[in-house]
Amino acid sequence: MLKTFEQNNYYIMFDDSLISDDIERCFDPQYWEQLNKVTGSATGRGTTWFVQLDAIQGALRHYRRGGLFGKIISDHYVFNGWEGARSIAEFNLLQKLNQLEVNVPRPIAARAIKHGFFYQADLLSEKIPDAQDLVDILQQRKLNEAEYHAIAIQIKKMHQAQVNHTDLNIHNILLDKQGNAWIIDFDKCYEQTGSEWKEGNLKRLLRSFNKELNKRQIKWDMQDWECLSKAYHQ
Structure with a gap:
Protein backbone atom coordinates (compact mmCIF):
# COMPACT_ATOMS: atom_id res chain seq x y z
CA MET A 1 0.00 0.00 0.00
CA LEU A 2 1.34 3.44 -0.90
CA LYS A 3 1.88 5.84 1.96
CA THR A 4 3.28 9.34 2.32
CA PHE A 5 5.12 11.00 5.17
CA GLU A 6 5.58 14.75 5.25
CA GLN A 7 7.43 17.12 7.57
CA ASN A 8 8.18 20.81 7.08
CA ASN A 9 11.29 20.21 5.02
CA TYR A 10 10.94 16.71 3.59
CA TYR A 11 8.48 14.41 1.88
CA ILE A 12 8.61 10.61 1.67
CA MET A 13 6.51 8.27 -0.46
CA PHE A 14 6.80 4.52 0.09
CA ASP A 15 5.17 1.13 -0.48
CA ASP A 16 4.76 -0.51 2.93
CA SER A 17 4.24 -3.92 1.30
CA LEU A 18 7.89 -3.82 0.19
CA ILE A 19 9.68 -2.18 3.13
CA SER A 20 9.30 -2.53 6.88
CA ASP A 21 12.55 -0.80 7.84
CA ASP A 22 12.86 2.65 9.41
CA ILE A 23 11.45 4.77 6.59
CA GLU A 24 13.13 7.96 7.76
CA ARG A 25 16.57 6.35 7.84
CA CYS A 26 16.34 3.99 4.87
CA PHE A 27 17.87 6.56 2.47
CA ASP A 28 21.14 6.61 4.46
CA PRO A 29 23.70 4.00 3.30
CA GLN A 30 25.21 3.98 6.80
CA TYR A 31 21.88 2.75 8.19
CA TRP A 32 22.07 -0.33 5.96
CA GLU A 33 25.76 -0.83 6.75
CA GLN A 34 25.00 -0.84 10.47
CA LEU A 35 22.41 -3.56 9.84
CA ASN A 36 24.92 -5.49 7.68
CA LYS A 37 22.42 -5.40 4.80
CA VAL A 38 24.57 -3.79 2.09
CA THR A 39 25.06 -6.46 -0.59
CA GLY A 40 27.10 -4.43 -3.09
CA SER A 41 27.39 -1.17 -4.97
CA ALA A 42 27.81 0.29 -8.44
CA THR A 43 29.49 3.54 -9.40
CA GLY A 44 28.22 5.85 -12.09
CA ARG A 45 27.39 9.54 -11.66
CA GLY A 46 27.26 8.64 -7.97
CA THR A 47 27.21 5.42 -5.97
CA THR A 48 24.17 3.11 -6.08
CA TRP A 49 23.98 0.94 -2.98
CA PHE A 50 22.38 -2.50 -3.15
CA VAL A 51 20.61 -3.42 0.08
CA GLN A 52 18.73 -6.46 1.32
CA LEU A 53 15.12 -5.91 2.37
CA ASP A 54 12.83 -8.55 3.85
CA ALA A 55 11.73 -10.07 0.54
CA ILE A 56 13.66 -8.31 -2.25
CA GLN A 57 16.89 -6.44 -2.89
CA GLY A 58 16.78 -2.69 -3.29
CA ALA A 59 18.94 -0.19 -5.17
CA LEU A 60 19.45 3.09 -3.29
CA ARG A 61 20.40 6.13 -5.39
CA HIS A 62 21.06 9.74 -4.46
CA TYR A 63 20.27 12.08 -7.36
CA ARG A 64 23.29 13.93 -8.73
CA ARG A 65 23.77 16.33 -11.59
CA GLY A 66 26.03 15.52 -14.52
CA GLY A 67 28.11 17.74 -16.76
CA LEU A 68 29.90 20.97 -15.93
CA PHE A 69 26.99 22.38 -13.92
CA GLY A 70 27.06 19.27 -11.76
CA LYS A 71 30.57 20.13 -10.63
CA ILE A 72 29.27 23.41 -9.25
CA ILE A 73 25.94 22.25 -7.76
CA SER A 74 26.26 18.49 -7.49
CA ASP A 75 22.94 17.40 -5.99
CA HIS A 76 20.61 20.38 -5.53
CA TYR A 77 17.61 21.11 -7.78
CA VAL A 78 15.16 24.01 -7.94
CA PHE A 79 12.10 23.22 -5.82
CA ASN A 80 8.70 23.56 -7.51
CA GLY A 81 6.55 21.35 -5.30
CA TRP A 82 6.88 17.83 -3.92
CA GLU A 83 5.26 16.16 -6.93
CA GLY A 84 7.80 17.87 -9.19
CA ALA A 85 10.78 16.45 -7.28
CA ARG A 86 12.73 14.02 -9.47
CA SER A 87 12.58 11.15 -6.98
CA ILE A 88 8.82 11.48 -6.45
CA ALA A 89 8.19 11.81 -10.19
CA GLU A 90 10.26 8.70 -10.94
CA PHE A 91 8.51 6.76 -8.16
CA ASN A 92 5.09 7.63 -9.62
CA LEU A 93 6.15 6.76 -13.15
CA LEU A 94 7.53 3.36 -12.07
CA GLN A 95 4.32 2.74 -10.14
CA LYS A 96 2.21 3.40 -13.24
CA LEU A 97 4.37 1.18 -15.46
CA ASN A 98 4.24 -1.64 -12.92
CA GLN A 99 0.45 -1.43 -12.86
CA LEU A 100 0.47 -1.74 -16.67
CA GLU A 101 2.77 -4.80 -16.40
CA VAL A 102 5.79 -3.25 -18.06
CA ASN A 103 8.99 -4.87 -16.82
CA VAL A 104 10.52 -2.08 -14.74
CA PRO A 105 11.80 -2.05 -11.14
CA ARG A 106 9.18 -1.75 -8.44
CA PRO A 107 9.48 1.58 -6.60
CA ILE A 108 10.02 1.07 -2.88
CA ALA A 109 10.54 4.54 -1.38
CA ALA A 110 11.34 8.07 -2.53
CA ARG A 111 12.42 11.14 -0.59
CA ALA A 112 12.83 14.85 -1.29
CA ILE A 113 14.44 17.22 1.24
CA LYS A 114 13.79 20.95 0.83
CA HIS A 115 16.51 23.53 1.47
CA GLY A 116 15.09 26.97 0.83
CA PHE A 117 14.49 27.26 -2.92
CA PHE A 118 16.23 23.93 -3.61
CA TYR A 119 15.85 20.24 -2.78
CA GLN A 120 17.84 17.00 -2.70
CA ALA A 121 16.39 13.65 -3.74
CA ASP A 122 16.80 9.90 -3.14
CA LEU A 123 15.11 6.80 -4.53
CA LEU A 124 15.03 3.22 -3.31
CA SER A 125 13.81 0.87 -6.03
CA GLU A 126 13.94 -2.84 -6.74
CA LYS A 127 17.20 -4.39 -7.91
CA ILE A 128 16.25 -6.82 -10.68
CA PRO A 129 17.62 -10.22 -9.60
CA ASP A 130 20.03 -12.17 -11.78
CA ALA A 131 20.08 -9.51 -14.50
CA GLN A 132 22.80 -7.83 -16.57
CA ASP A 133 22.64 -4.82 -18.84
CA LEU A 134 23.01 -5.33 -22.57
CA VAL A 135 26.49 -3.82 -22.66
CA ASP A 136 27.83 -6.47 -20.29
CA ILE A 137 26.08 -9.30 -22.13
CA LEU A 138 27.02 -8.16 -25.65
CA GLN A 139 30.68 -7.98 -24.74
CA GLN A 140 30.46 -11.73 -24.11
CA ARG A 141 28.02 -13.02 -26.73
CA LYS A 142 25.37 -12.17 -29.33
CA LEU A 143 21.73 -12.07 -28.37
CA ASN A 144 19.30 -14.45 -30.02
CA GLU A 145 16.07 -13.55 -31.81
CA ALA A 146 13.91 -14.35 -28.78
CA GLU A 147 15.92 -11.98 -26.61
CA TYR A 148 15.62 -9.12 -29.12
CA HIS A 149 11.91 -9.87 -29.34
CA ALA A 150 11.61 -9.66 -25.54
CA ILE A 151 13.38 -6.27 -25.56
CA ALA A 152 11.15 -4.93 -28.33
CA ILE A 153 7.97 -6.02 -26.54
CA GLN A 154 8.90 -4.16 -23.35
CA ILE A 155 9.78 -0.98 -25.25
CA LYS A 156 6.49 -1.22 -27.12
CA LYS A 157 4.52 -1.73 -23.89
CA MET A 158 6.27 1.30 -22.38
CA HIS A 159 5.35 3.37 -25.43
CA GLN A 160 1.76 2.13 -25.34
CA ALA A 161 1.70 3.48 -21.78
CA GLN A 162 2.73 6.82 -23.35
CA VAL A 163 5.98 6.99 -21.39
CA ASN A 164 8.91 8.73 -23.07
CA HIS A 165 12.21 7.25 -21.88
CA THR A 166 14.50 10.18 -22.61
CA ASP A 167 17.67 8.13 -22.10
CA LEU A 168 16.84 4.81 -23.73
CA ASN A 169 20.22 3.14 -24.24
CA ILE A 170 21.67 -0.33 -23.82
CA HIS A 171 22.97 0.44 -20.33
CA ASN A 172 19.34 0.91 -19.28
CA ILE A 173 18.02 -2.37 -20.67
CA LEU A 174 18.60 -5.58 -18.73
CA LEU A 175 18.13 -9.28 -19.43
CA ASP A 176 17.64 -11.74 -16.59
CA LYS A 177 18.52 -15.43 -16.58
CA GLN A 178 15.01 -16.37 -17.71
CA GLY A 179 15.36 -14.21 -20.84
CA ASN A 180 13.05 -11.47 -19.60
CA ALA A 181 13.87 -7.90 -20.64
CA TRP A 182 13.72 -5.01 -18.17
CA ILE A 183 13.93 -1.24 -18.62
CA ILE A 184 15.50 0.88 -15.86
CA ASP A 185 16.50 4.45 -14.96
CA PHE A 186 13.44 6.64 -15.48
CA ASP A 187 14.94 9.83 -14.09
CA LYS A 188 13.70 12.82 -16.15
CA CYS A 189 11.34 10.57 -18.13
CA TYR A 190 7.68 11.49 -18.44
CA GLU A 191 4.29 10.74 -19.92
CA GLN A 192 3.71 12.23 -23.38
CA THR A 193 0.77 12.21 -25.75
CA GLY A 194 0.99 11.38 -29.45
CA SER A 195 3.40 9.01 -31.17
CA GLU A 196 5.96 11.09 -33.05
CA TRP A 197 8.49 10.95 -30.20
CA LYS A 198 8.49 7.13 -30.06
CA GLU A 199 10.70 6.76 -33.15
CA GLY A 200 13.07 9.25 -31.50
CA ASN A 201 13.42 6.83 -28.57
CA LEU A 202 14.28 4.03 -30.99
CA LYS A 203 16.81 6.17 -32.86
CA ARG A 204 18.49 7.00 -29.56
CA LEU A 205 18.69 3.28 -28.77
CA LEU A 206 20.21 2.56 -32.19
CA LYS A 219 28.77 -8.50 -30.54
CA TRP A 220 26.05 -6.76 -32.53
CA ASP A 221 25.28 -5.75 -36.12
CA MET A 222 22.48 -4.13 -38.11
CA GLN A 223 20.75 -7.48 -38.68
CA ASP A 224 20.21 -7.61 -34.94
CA TRP A 225 18.69 -4.14 -35.03
CA GLU A 226 16.36 -5.18 -37.84
CA CYS A 227 15.24 -8.11 -35.70
CA LEU A 228 14.44 -5.80 -32.78
CA SER A 229 12.76 -3.20 -35.00
CA LYS A 230 10.61 -5.81 -36.77
CA ALA A 231 9.38 -7.19 -33.43
CA TYR A 232 8.58 -3.67 -32.20
CA HIS A 233 6.59 -2.67 -35.29
CA GLN A 234 4.67 -5.89 -35.83
Missing part, protein backbone atom coordinates in the same frame (compact mmCIF):
# COMPACT_ATOMS: atom_id res chain seq x y z
CA ARG A 207 22.86 5.25 -31.60
CA SER A 208 23.65 3.54 -28.33
CA PHE A 209 24.24 0.18 -30.03
CA ASN A 210 26.53 1.84 -32.59
CA LYS A 211 28.40 3.78 -29.91
CA GLU A 212 29.16 0.64 -27.90
CA LEU A 213 30.04 -1.24 -31.08
CA ASN A 214 32.81 1.29 -31.68
CA LYS A 215 33.76 1.73 -28.04
CA ARG A 216 33.62 -1.81 -26.68
CA GLN A 217 33.32 -3.94 -29.84
CA ILE A 218 30.06 -5.48 -28.64
Whole structure:
Protein backbone atom coordinates (compact mmCIF):
# COMPACT_ATOMS: atom_id res chain seq x y z
CA MET A 1 0.00 0.00 0.00
CA LEU A 2 1.34 3.44 -0.90
CA LYS A 3 1.88 5.84 1.96
CA THR A 4 3.28 9.34 2.32
CA PHE A 5 5.12 11.00 5.17
CA GLU A 6 5.58 14.75 5.25
CA GLN A 7 7.43 17.12 7.57
CA ASN A 8 8.18 20.81 7.08
CA ASN A 9 11.29 20.21 5.02
CA TYR A 10 10.94 16.71 3.59
CA TYR A 11 8.48 14.41 1.88
CA ILE A 12 8.61 10.61 1.67
CA MET A 13 6.51 8.27 -0.46
CA PHE A 14 6.80 4.52 0.09
CA ASP A 15 5.17 1.13 -0.48
CA ASP A 16 4.76 -0.51 2.93
CA SER A 17 4.24 -3.92 1.30
CA LEU A 18 7.89 -3.82 0.19
CA ILE A 19 9.68 -2.18 3.13
CA SER A 20 9.30 -2.53 6.88
CA ASP A 21 12.55 -0.80 7.84
CA ASP A 22 12.86 2.65 9.41
CA ILE A 23 11.45 4.77 6.59
CA GLU A 24 13.13 7.96 7.76
CA ARG A 25 16.57 6.35 7.84
CA CYS A 26 16.34 3.99 4.87
CA PHE A 27 17.87 6.56 2.47
CA ASP A 28 21.14 6.61 4.46
CA PRO A 29 23.70 4.00 3.30
CA GLN A 30 25.21 3.98 6.80
CA TYR A 31 21.88 2.75 8.19
CA TRP A 32 22.07 -0.33 5.96
CA GLU A 33 25.76 -0.83 6.75
CA GLN A 34 25.00 -0.84 10.47
CA LEU A 35 22.41 -3.56 9.84
CA ASN A 36 24.92 -5.49 7.68
CA LYS A 37 22.42 -5.40 4.80
CA VAL A 38 24.57 -3.79 2.09
CA THR A 39 25.06 -6.46 -0.59
CA GLY A 40 27.10 -4.43 -3.09
CA SER A 41 27.39 -1.17 -4.97
CA ALA A 42 27.81 0.29 -8.44
CA THR A 43 29.49 3.54 -9.40
CA GLY A 44 28.22 5.85 -12.09
CA ARG A 45 27.39 9.54 -11.66
CA GLY A 46 27.26 8.64 -7.97
CA THR A 47 27.21 5.42 -5.97
CA THR A 48 24.17 3.11 -6.08
CA TRP A 49 23.98 0.94 -2.98
CA PHE A 50 22.38 -2.50 -3.15
CA VAL A 51 20.61 -3.42 0.08
CA GLN A 52 18.73 -6.46 1.32
CA LEU A 53 15.12 -5.91 2.37
CA ASP A 54 12.83 -8.55 3.85
CA ALA A 55 11.73 -10.07 0.54
CA ILE A 56 13.66 -8.31 -2.25
CA GLN A 57 16.89 -6.44 -2.89
CA GLY A 58 16.78 -2.69 -3.29
CA ALA A 59 18.94 -0.19 -5.17
CA LEU A 60 19.45 3.09 -3.29
CA ARG A 61 20.40 6.13 -5.39
CA HIS A 62 21.06 9.74 -4.46
CA TYR A 63 20.27 12.08 -7.36
CA ARG A 64 23.29 13.93 -8.73
CA ARG A 65 23.77 16.33 -11.59
CA GLY A 66 26.03 15.52 -14.52
CA GLY A 67 28.11 17.74 -16.76
CA LEU A 68 29.90 20.97 -15.93
CA PHE A 69 26.99 22.38 -13.92
CA GLY A 70 27.06 19.27 -11.76
CA LYS A 71 30.57 20.13 -10.63
CA ILE A 72 29.27 23.41 -9.25
CA ILE A 73 25.94 22.25 -7.76
CA SER A 74 26.26 18.49 -7.49
CA ASP A 75 22.94 17.40 -5.99
CA HIS A 76 20.61 20.38 -5.53
CA TYR A 77 17.61 21.11 -7.78
CA VAL A 78 15.16 24.01 -7.94
CA PHE A 79 12.10 23.22 -5.82
CA ASN A 80 8.70 23.56 -7.51
CA GLY A 81 6.55 21.35 -5.30
CA TRP A 82 6.88 17.83 -3.92
CA GLU A 83 5.26 16.16 -6.93
CA GLY A 84 7.80 17.87 -9.19
CA ALA A 85 10.78 16.45 -7.28
CA ARG A 86 12.73 14.02 -9.47
CA SER A 87 12.58 11.15 -6.98
CA ILE A 88 8.82 11.48 -6.45
CA ALA A 89 8.19 11.81 -10.19
CA GLU A 90 10.26 8.70 -10.94
CA PHE A 91 8.51 6.76 -8.16
CA ASN A 92 5.09 7.63 -9.62
CA LEU A 93 6.15 6.76 -13.15
CA LEU A 94 7.53 3.36 -12.07
CA GLN A 95 4.32 2.74 -10.14
CA LYS A 96 2.21 3.40 -13.24
CA LEU A 97 4.37 1.18 -15.46
CA ASN A 98 4.24 -1.64 -12.92
CA GLN A 99 0.45 -1.43 -12.86
CA LEU A 100 0.47 -1.74 -16.67
CA GLU A 101 2.77 -4.80 -16.40
CA VAL A 102 5.79 -3.25 -18.06
CA ASN A 103 8.99 -4.87 -16.82
CA VAL A 104 10.52 -2.08 -14.74
CA PRO A 105 11.80 -2.05 -11.14
CA ARG A 106 9.18 -1.75 -8.44
CA PRO A 107 9.48 1.58 -6.60
CA ILE A 108 10.02 1.07 -2.88
CA ALA A 109 10.54 4.54 -1.38
CA ALA A 110 11.34 8.07 -2.53
CA ARG A 111 12.42 11.14 -0.59
CA ALA A 112 12.83 14.85 -1.29
CA ILE A 113 14.44 17.22 1.24
CA LYS A 114 13.79 20.95 0.83
CA HIS A 115 16.51 23.53 1.47
CA GLY A 116 15.09 26.97 0.83
CA PHE A 117 14.49 27.26 -2.92
CA PHE A 118 16.23 23.93 -3.61
CA TYR A 119 15.85 20.24 -2.78
CA GLN A 120 17.84 17.00 -2.70
CA ALA A 121 16.39 13.65 -3.74
CA ASP A 122 16.80 9.90 -3.14
CA LEU A 123 15.11 6.80 -4.53
CA LEU A 124 15.03 3.22 -3.31
CA SER A 125 13.81 0.87 -6.03
CA GLU A 126 13.94 -2.84 -6.74
CA LYS A 127 17.20 -4.39 -7.91
CA ILE A 128 16.25 -6.82 -10.68
CA PRO A 129 17.62 -10.22 -9.60
CA ASP A 130 20.03 -12.17 -11.78
CA ALA A 131 20.08 -9.51 -14.50
CA GLN A 132 22.80 -7.83 -16.57
CA ASP A 133 22.64 -4.82 -18.84
CA LEU A 134 23.01 -5.33 -22.57
CA VAL A 135 26.49 -3.82 -22.66
CA ASP A 136 27.83 -6.47 -20.29
CA ILE A 137 26.08 -9.30 -22.13
CA LEU A 138 27.02 -8.16 -25.65
CA GLN A 139 30.68 -7.98 -24.74
CA GLN A 140 30.46 -11.73 -24.11
CA ARG A 141 28.02 -13.02 -26.73
CA LYS A 142 25.37 -12.17 -29.33
CA LEU A 143 21.73 -12.07 -28.37
CA ASN A 144 19.30 -14.45 -30.02
CA GLU A 145 16.07 -13.55 -31.81
CA ALA A 146 13.91 -14.35 -28.78
CA GLU A 147 15.92 -11.98 -26.61
CA TYR A 148 15.62 -9.12 -29.12
CA HIS A 149 11.91 -9.87 -29.34
CA ALA A 150 11.61 -9.66 -25.54
CA ILE A 151 13.38 -6.27 -25.56
CA ALA A 152 11.15 -4.93 -28.33
CA ILE A 153 7.97 -6.02 -26.54
CA GLN A 154 8.90 -4.16 -23.35
CA ILE A 155 9.78 -0.98 -25.25
CA LYS A 156 6.49 -1.22 -27.12
CA LYS A 157 4.52 -1.73 -23.89
CA MET A 158 6.27 1.30 -22.38
CA HIS A 159 5.35 3.37 -25.43
CA GLN A 160 1.76 2.13 -25.34
CA ALA A 161 1.70 3.48 -21.78
CA GLN A 162 2.73 6.82 -23.35
CA VAL A 163 5.98 6.99 -21.39
CA ASN A 164 8.91 8.73 -23.07
CA HIS A 165 12.21 7.25 -21.88
CA THR A 166 14.50 10.18 -22.61
CA ASP A 167 17.67 8.13 -22.10
CA LEU A 168 16.84 4.81 -23.73
CA ASN A 169 20.22 3.14 -24.24
CA ILE A 170 21.67 -0.33 -23.82
CA HIS A 171 22.97 0.44 -20.33
CA ASN A 172 19.34 0.91 -19.28
CA ILE A 173 18.02 -2.37 -20.67
CA LEU A 174 18.60 -5.58 -18.73
CA LEU A 175 18.13 -9.28 -19.43
CA ASP A 176 17.64 -11.74 -16.59
CA LYS A 177 18.52 -15.43 -16.58
CA GLN A 178 15.01 -16.37 -17.71
CA GLY A 179 15.36 -14.21 -20.84
CA ASN A 180 13.05 -11.47 -19.60
CA ALA A 181 13.87 -7.90 -20.64
CA TRP A 182 13.72 -5.01 -18.17
CA ILE A 183 13.93 -1.24 -18.62
CA ILE A 184 15.50 0.88 -15.86
CA ASP A 185 16.50 4.45 -14.96
CA PHE A 186 13.44 6.64 -15.48
CA ASP A 187 14.94 9.83 -14.09
CA LYS A 188 13.70 12.82 -16.15
CA CYS A 189 11.34 10.57 -18.13
CA TYR A 190 7.68 11.49 -18.44
CA GLU A 191 4.29 10.74 -19.92
CA GLN A 192 3.71 12.23 -23.38
CA THR A 193 0.77 12.21 -25.75
CA GLY A 194 0.99 11.38 -29.45
CA SER A 195 3.40 9.01 -31.17
CA GLU A 196 5.96 11.09 -33.05
CA TRP A 197 8.49 10.95 -30.20
CA LYS A 198 8.49 7.13 -30.06
CA GLU A 199 10.70 6.76 -33.15
CA GLY A 200 13.07 9.25 -31.50
CA ASN A 201 13.42 6.83 -28.57
CA LEU A 202 14.28 4.03 -30.99
CA LYS A 203 16.81 6.17 -32.86
CA ARG A 204 18.49 7.00 -29.56
CA LEU A 205 18.69 3.28 -28.77
CA LEU A 206 20.21 2.56 -32.19
CA ARG A 207 22.86 5.25 -31.60
CA SER A 208 23.65 3.54 -28.33
CA PHE A 209 24.24 0.18 -30.03
CA ASN A 210 26.53 1.84 -32.59
CA LYS A 211 28.40 3.78 -29.91
CA GLU A 212 29.16 0.64 -27.90
CA LEU A 213 30.04 -1.24 -31.08
CA ASN A 214 32.81 1.29 -31.68
CA LYS A 215 33.76 1.73 -28.04
CA ARG A 216 33.62 -1.81 -26.68
CA GLN A 217 33.32 -3.94 -29.84
CA ILE A 218 30.06 -5.48 -28.64
CA LYS A 219 28.77 -8.50 -30.54
CA TRP A 220 26.05 -6.76 -32.53
CA ASP A 221 25.28 -5.75 -36.12
CA MET A 222 22.48 -4.13 -38.11
CA GLN A 223 20.75 -7.48 -38.68
CA ASP A 224 20.21 -7.61 -34.94
CA TRP A 225 18.69 -4.14 -35.03
CA GLU A 226 16.36 -5.18 -37.84
CA CYS A 227 15.24 -8.11 -35.70
CA LEU A 228 14.44 -5.80 -32.78
CA SER A 229 12.76 -3.20 -35.00
CA LYS A 230 10.61 -5.81 -36.77
CA ALA A 231 9.38 -7.19 -33.43
CA TYR A 232 8.58 -3.67 -32.20
CA HIS A 233 6.59 -2.67 -35.29
CA GLN A 234 4.67 -5.89 -35.83
